[in-house]
Amino acid sequence: MATRQRGRPRSFDRLTALEQATMAFWEHGYETTSVSDLTRAMGISAPSLYAAFGDKKTLFEEVVEAYAGSYGSYGGRAFAEEPTARGAIGRVLREAAELFTESGHPRGCLMISAATNCSTPEVEEALRARREANLTSFEARISRGIEAGELSPGTDARALARFSGAVLQGMSQQARDGATREDLAAIAEWAMRSWPAETTPAITPGAAQETASETPAGYGA
Amino acid sequence: MATRQRGRPRSFDRLTALEQATMAFWEHGYETTSVSDLTRAMGISAPSLYAAFGDKKTLFEEVVEAYAGSYGSYGGRAFAEEPTARGAIGRVLREAAELFTESGHPRGCLMISAATNCSTPEVEEALRARREANLTSFEARISRGIEAGELSPGTDARALARFSGAVLQGMSQQARDGATREDLAAIAEWAMRSWPAETTPAITPGAAQETASETPAGYGA
DNA sequence: TTGTTTGTGTAGTGGTCGTTACGAAAAGAC
DNA sequence: GTCTTTTCGTAACGACCACTACACAAACAA
Structure with missing residues (x-):
């Protein structure tokens, strides 16, 4: 974890890129957002996207998961x-x-x-x-x-x-x-x-139960 | 109106084809329904579709209008x-x-x-x-x-x-x-x-007003 | 019959889709 | 330095998109 990566470092912030992908998918939906739209929104090239996030579907799944944990x-x-x-x-x-x-x-x-x-x-x-x-x-x-x-x-x-x-x-x-x-x-x-x-009136307030x-x-x- | 068409008669029923297009658009939405899907559902070829209905967007508009008058x-x-x-x-x-x-x-x-x-x-x-x-x-x-x-x-x-x-x-x-x-x-x-x-209680029943x-x-x- | 009009089927157009091969670039390891 | 590893940008891949050129078929008009 403290050990640096071996090869060339990534030139973009993965979380930022994920957030930008979230905005694109949120705005236009899964199907209507093309990989080309995504690379433009995320500011990275297609090979970088595929290397960092798998394919479009996997990226979308990660977006949904992140959305659920933040906005949702x-x-x-x-x-x-x-x-x-x-x-x-x-x-x-x-x-x-x-x-x-x-x-x-x-x-x-x-x-x-x-x-x-x-x-x-x-x-x-x-x-x-x-x-x-x-x-x-x-x-x-x-x-x-x-x-x-x-x-x-x-x-x-x-x-x-x-x-x-x-x-x-x-x-x-x-x-x-x-x-x-x-x-x-x-x-x-x-x-x-x-x-x-x-x-x-509610008897047991709080989240514990x-x-x-x-x-x-x-x-x- | 009683006068027959001049050229070769259409080999399909326009209203039936429109209804089949309606089903396709209703099921999958405008964007996701390709012209190829449409020609398959309507049982006609692409040039026939374009000759009879204009382009995809015009066909969809006609579908929406027909839907409004029937199902809607x-x-x-x-x-x-x-x-x-x-x-x-x-x-x-x-x-x-x-x-x-x-x-x-x-x-x-x-x-x-x-x-x-x-x-x-x-x-x-x-x-x-x-x-x-x-x-x-x-x-x-x-x-x-x-x-x-x-x-x-x-x-x-x-x-x-x-x-x-x-x-x-x-x-x-x-x-x-x-x-x-x-x-x-x-x-x-x-x-x-x-x-x-x-x-x-309502005073004036009926549709007239x-x-x-x-x-x-x-x-x- | 011959010409005109309209529809049909084949086979394409250029464009965009999601995805990837490939070589150069940038880092640590030795 | 050189090797290895990972990422980068360029430039493509085949598949599909909406759409159409073109030649042939089928009707009416003369």
Whole structure:
């Protein structure tokens, strides 16, 4: 680790280049971003890209992973810090309204939009799997909220999770279509109106008792 | 019109070919559907396609127009036939749950998904404009509902319209991700929970009094 | 029949796609 | 210095993209 590399040193910063690739994929999606676009955005030549990141698909996978750990981490934080299901998912929607319209990066959510209309099945499926996983984590958190007495026992956890996810996905598309932050925030608030009010104050606040399986893996739906 | 064509007659049915092109674009989106895919799906050769439909972009525009008048017409019907704003938009969401999962054609909504991640700006903008137009028609209908006393005067028409549109767009994505019809129907019902109840029964039922500008131009969001 | 018009099939156009061979350049090891 | 290792820039690869030139086929008009 302290030992220097043997050969000629890399002339670019790998993390910076990865971030620039993230911006390109986030903006234009997997399929529409050509390797030529990538090399231009990253400021490196094609052979350097292939040497450092494998091929286009592998680079995209690394981008998605990095995105999940940075921009997409707000969901995990909300789940970890908010004591109730309603609080957690409400916060996810409200923070999404900010993230999706923040300046300094493209609009909307990379995981929601970057692999739509993608002719590489593995890439399309990889993002679909992440969306599914997040719906599942929504549902698990809601189920736990029902068990904890926060929500009425008759609550349909699957439906409420899918509804919340649909709102998040719609917010992403509207962000890309030019909606303002206030537009998205209003959508989030309106969605939370149909959430049943909590029947009991949360008993055990804090993150310690989460199940790993119900923590969103990066973005929110 | 009764006069026959002068030259060699076309060896395929233009409307059938258009329908097959619709299926291809609906399934894979504008960019990802190649002319080669199209000629295969339509059962004709490239020169025939170009002679009958212009170029790929023009064909897509014709596809979108035909889609708006057929599959996408449920929105206009709901607006024409339902007396209240709540009834109209609720019906749009419920019928979308069916359309988006119907067998015999691809899932979700062509207008919502077919131009995502599209590198041809005119095509991307054309569909975005249709989505915007439908949000506007949602908003106009809600505003009229407020004026008619169906909805509380304090209702934020823009927010409620965008919320409803976001749900519709999320439903389309989830349909493409494999959600069942029941999943989508439950999302629609849940969305309607946050809609305020009508404060007055509708006074003037029927379609006659619509303003043209508030009729959705083909799909719903 | 002959000419005109229109559609069809073959076979291409130049351009871009993702990817890579190859030799020069820049570092440590000896 | 020379060897080895790794990265660099140039310049391509075959495959596919949207699109079309061209010659032939099939209809009507004369």
